[in-house]
Amino acid sequence: MNAVAHLGTDTHPTAPAQEEDVLVRVSGLSKHFGTGGGLFTAAAAPVRAVEDVSLTVNRGEVVGVVGESGSGKSTLGRLVLRLLDPTAGRVIFEDEDITDLRGAALRGFRRRFQMIFQDPLASLNPRMTVGDALIEPMQLHFKLSRKEAAARAVELLEQVGLSASDMRRYPRSFSGGQGQRVAIARALASEPKFIVADEPVSALDVSIQAEVVTLLQRLQKDLGLAMLFISHDLSVVEVIADRVVVLYLGRVMEVAPTEALYRTPAHPYTAALLEAVPGTSRSGEPLKGEIPSPSNPPSGCVFRTRCPFALDACAADVPALRDVGPGHQKACIRDDLDL
Amino acid sequence: MPSAEVMSDTVLEVRDLHTQFDTPNGIVRAVRGVTFTVRRGETLAIVGESGSGKSVSGLSIMGILPRNAAVTGGEMLFSAAGGPPRDLRKLPEKELRKVRGRQISMIFQNPMSSLNPVFPIGEQIAETLRHHLGHSPAKARAAAVSLLAQVGISDPERRVDAYPHELSGGMRQRAMIALALACDPELLIADEPTTALDVTIQDQIIRLLARLQQERRMSMIFVTHDLKLVAEIADRVAVMYASRVVEEGAVDKVLNRPAHPYTKALLDCIPRRDYDSDAGRTLKPIPGVMPNPLAPPPGCAFEPRCPIPIEVCRAAVPPFEEISPGHNTACLRWRELRP
Numbered sequence: 001m002n003a004v005a006h007l008g009t010d011t012h013p014t015a016p017a018q019e020e021d022v023l024v025r026v027s028g029l030s031k032h033f034g035t036g037g038g039l040f041t042a043a044a045a046p047v048r049a050v051e052d053v054s055l056t057v058n059r060g061e062v063v064g065v066v067g068e069s070g071s072g073k074s075t076l077g078r079l080v081l082r083l084l085d086p087t088a089g090r091v092i093f094e095d096e097d098i099t100d101l102r103g104a105a106l107r108g109f110r111r112r113f114q115m116i117f118q119d120p121l122a123s124l125n126p127r128m129t130v131g132d133a134l135i136e137p138m139q140l141h142f143k144l145s146r147k148e149a150a151a152r153a154v155e156l157l158e159q160v161g162l163s164a165s166d167m168r169r170y171p172r173s174f175s176g177g178q179g180q181r182v183a184i185a186r187a188l189a190s191e192p193k194f195i196v197a198d199e200p201v202s203a204l205d206v207s208i209q210a211e212v213v214t215l216l217q218r219l220q221k222d223l224g225l226a227m228l229f230i231s232h233d234l235s236v237v238e239v240i241a242d243r244v245v246v247l248y249l250g251r252v253m254e255v256a257p258t259e260a261l262y263r264t265p266a267h268p269y270t271a272a273l274l275e276a277v278p279g280t281s282r283s284g285e286p287l288k289g290e291i292p293s294p295s296n297p298p299s300g301c302v303f304r305t306r307c308p309f310a311l312d313a314c315a316a317d318v319p320a321l322r323d324v325g326p327g328h329q330k331a332c333i334r335d336d337l338d339l
Numbered sequence: 340m341p342s343a344e345v346m347s348d349t350v351l352e353v354r355d356l357h358t359q360f361d362t363p364n365g366i367v368r369a370v371r372g373v374t375f376t377v378r379r380g381e382t383l384a385i386v387g388e389s390g391s392g393k394s395v396s397g398l399s400i401m402g403i404l405p406r407n408a409a410v411t412g413g414e415m416l417f418s419a420a421g422g423p424p425r426d427l428r429k430l431p432e433k434e435l436r437k438v439r440g441r442q443i444s445m446i447f448q449n450p451m452s453s454l455n456p457v458f459p460i461g462e463q464i465a466e467t468l469r470h471h472l473g474h475s476p477a478k479a480r481a482a483a484v485s486l487l488a489q490v491g492i493s494d495p496e497r498r499v500d501a502y503p504h505e506l507s508g509g510m511r512q513r514a515m516i517a518l519a520l521a522c523d524p525e526l527l528i529a530d531e532p533t534t535a536l537d538v539t540i541q542d543q544i545i546r547l548l549a550r551l552q553q554e555r556r557m558s559m560i561f562v563t564h565d566l567k568l569v570a571e572i573a574d575r576v577a578v579m580y581a582s583r584v585v586e587e588g589a590v591d592k593v594l595n596r597p598a599h600p601y602t603k604a605l606l607d608c609i610p611r612r613d614y615d616s617d618a619g620r621t622l623k624p625i626p627g628v629m630p631n632p633l634a635p636p637p638g639c640a641f642e643p644r645c646p647i648p649i650e651v652c653r654a655a656v657p658p659f660e661e662i663s664p665g666h667n668t669a670c671l672r673w674r675e676l677r678p
């Protein structure tokens with residue numbers, strides 16, 4: 001296929017997302033940390049954690065976000081949920097621009113999206129029983145009586161494979177996998193449409209990881225949830241995601257339907273990441289060096305300092321994301337690569 | 340009793356090792372009869388989930404257990420090149436100190452636990468060389484620079500004076516490998532040396548370890564919870580569950596024709612997407628939970644979660660039996676896994 005044919009505004013005929021399916025849309029999102037200097041200190045170069053990211057998540061869709069440590073995955077997740085204010089860009093949720101919402105208006109929206117973290121205890125108050133942790137958001141969001149909320153809490157616990165007897169337990173008394181179930185139940189309590197799961201299974205043993213992934217898959221399907229699934233584990237993402245976004249130094253390198261991304265990666269960084277997954281073919285050279293400092297990213301293509309295919313031209317401009325196949329885009333200027 | 344010829348091929352033979360912790364809640368038998376063999380120039384992987392006793396096995400061999408722990412049974416026969424097998428358990432502390440760090444050395448999951456934060460990395464390597472090999476300060480420093488170069492640290496003349504906190508996670512792990520290899524040990528115990536690292540950096544470290552091991556004809560015990568890594572790095576593998584080795588053998592045999600239901604279940608947990616099947620996204624979690632280490636079941640510890648148990652599995656711990664040359668299993672029903 002000639003990828004250049006899809007350059008520019010040309011919409012691909014088989015683009016999977018119909019406009020009306022889009023639940024979350026972010027455009028030109030950036031987050032720079034620590035821009036300001038103090039009274040006596042010069043402003044240090046800001047950390048460019050997320051840089052000009054645009055993406056959509058459709059209703060009921062799972063979008064995976066992968067990339068090395070420091071690539072900006074968590075920051076992106078927090079920006080999308082409006083837990084952080086962006087330096088630039090917009091966040092649109094169900095056709096409503098929520099970028100500038102603050103205070104009560106934002107809290108009203110919060111119920112519709114939730115976050116699940118790597119450490120389940122991080123989102124649970126250690127002095128609150130699991131029952132109270134579930135009942136509280138339901139009373140807040142749905143004005144249920146305590147009794148009604150308690151009945152719903154038991155339902156939720158059963159939905160995640162726990163039981164009514166767990167209502168009186170404290171978060172710390174649960175194992176890693178159980179704790180993540182509690183965190184998932186709590187995230188579901190407000191009946192969200194969209195969940196950002198930030199490394200939800202990364203701290204778990206493989207057998208427990210399989211259990212929690214299975215639970216997330218079932219809930220996602222049954223409840224028609226849309227999800228941004230952040231992980232550095234490419235194998236887990238491959239199983240759970242419909243589409244995958246590859247981040248490097250805060251920028252999107254490639255976006256594609258899962259099968260296309262894993263079978264026919266189009267960006268050298270994606271190919272290198274997949275090559276590094278243990279148990280895959282060991283033909284190519286390993287990726288050299290480490291991710292550069294996000295305070296001082298390379299000019300042009302941010303990946304060029306580690307890219308085995310870099311040309312002089314790669315240093316000139318930041319490559320635009322452009323179509324290379326159905327729903328498949330990459331930010332690399334070269335089209336002559338056999339990855 | 341193995342023949343004399345087999346003995347010379349064996350660097351370490353651990354037989355029926357028992358290690359326990361004295362805790363306020365009772366005795367925790369962290370290692371309950373661990374048996375495995377490390378052949379000269381080969382890598383044995385020890386794989387198992389959190390709490391299965393992998394690290395405690397390594398610490399027992401090194402003789403560096405915490406104060407409240409002790410080896411209470413078994414043998415650890417170490418044969419230095421050309422020397423007779425000696426039981427590390429019976430070696431006087433003075434002799435053991437000569438073995439530890441010089442003939443057998445260990446690298447840890449968290450590099451900060453073996454690198455001293457207040458000394459430059461080069462100084463720590465040089466100090467080991469002065470202590471064990473009696474190098475002069477100048478010779479030790481030169482050797483430290485050369486070691487740092489060998490583990491792929493760029494600009495070693497400058498980095499030799501860097502403090503651990505000045506290095507990235509991957510660089511620290513390399514520095515720790517340099518420290519562990521300083522005295523050219525015959526056996527290296529690497530305890531999850533890549534678990535905290537990105538896949539790309541993990542890939543670099545794995546390739547580095549494999550290269551160094553070959554160049555030096557060193558033997559290695561590689562501890563991991565990731566079965567996918569086992570295929571990549573090891574010749575043989577010991578699978579641990581609830582403080583015991585349940586299966587041991589050549590990697591291709593154990594991974595392709597597992598002879599223990601736990602090994603098979605663990606292999607089934609690895610996320611693998613099959614694009615040609617509707618069920619291609621489903622994972623197979625292991626039902627049930629790990630046994631309580633304070634009160635393990637009297638028979639096979641995996642019996643409560645096993646898909647094919649029979650009455651006798653519950654009665655007594657199944658013997659660790661050789662089912663083909665060099666392939667051992669602690670399952671009475673292993674034939675049932677081979678239809």
Ligand SMILES: Nc1ncnc2c1ncn2[C@@H]1O[C@H](COP(=O)(O)OP(=O)(O)OP(=O)(O)O)[C@@H](O)[C@H]1O
Nearest residue numbers: 033047049068069070071072073074075076232294
């Ligand atoms: N509050 C903050 N202040 C300053 N810098 C930050 C802050 N949060 C994140 N960063 C920086 O932004 C960059 C992106 O961080 P982020 O946590 O989003 O990465 P990540 O991809 O989630 O990494 P990991 O896989 O380690 O979780 C990093 O360089 C990080 O140090």
Ligand SMILES: Nc1ncnc2c1ncn2[C@@H]1O[C@H](COP(=O)(O)OP(=O)(O)OP(=O)(O)O)[C@@H](O)[C@H]1O
Nearest residue numbers: 360362367369388389390391392393394395405632
């Ligand atoms: N200092 C200690 N005091 C009491 N019990 C301990 C101590 N260290 C380890 N144990 C127990 O010994 C058992 C084996 O622990 P070990 O650290 O060897 O597991 P592991 O297989 O290395 O797990 P991981 O993958 O989490 O590193 C566990 O049940 C653990 O709780």
Ligand code: SF4
Nearest residue numbers: 301304307314332333
């Ligand atoms: S734009 Fe250039 S440096 Fe960047 S990925 Fe493509 S070839 Fe490599």
Ligand SMILES: [Mg+2]
Nearest residue numbers: 073074075198
């Ligand atoms: Mg993160």
Ligand SMILES: [Mg+2]
Nearest residue numbers: 393394395530
């Ligand atoms: Mg351990």
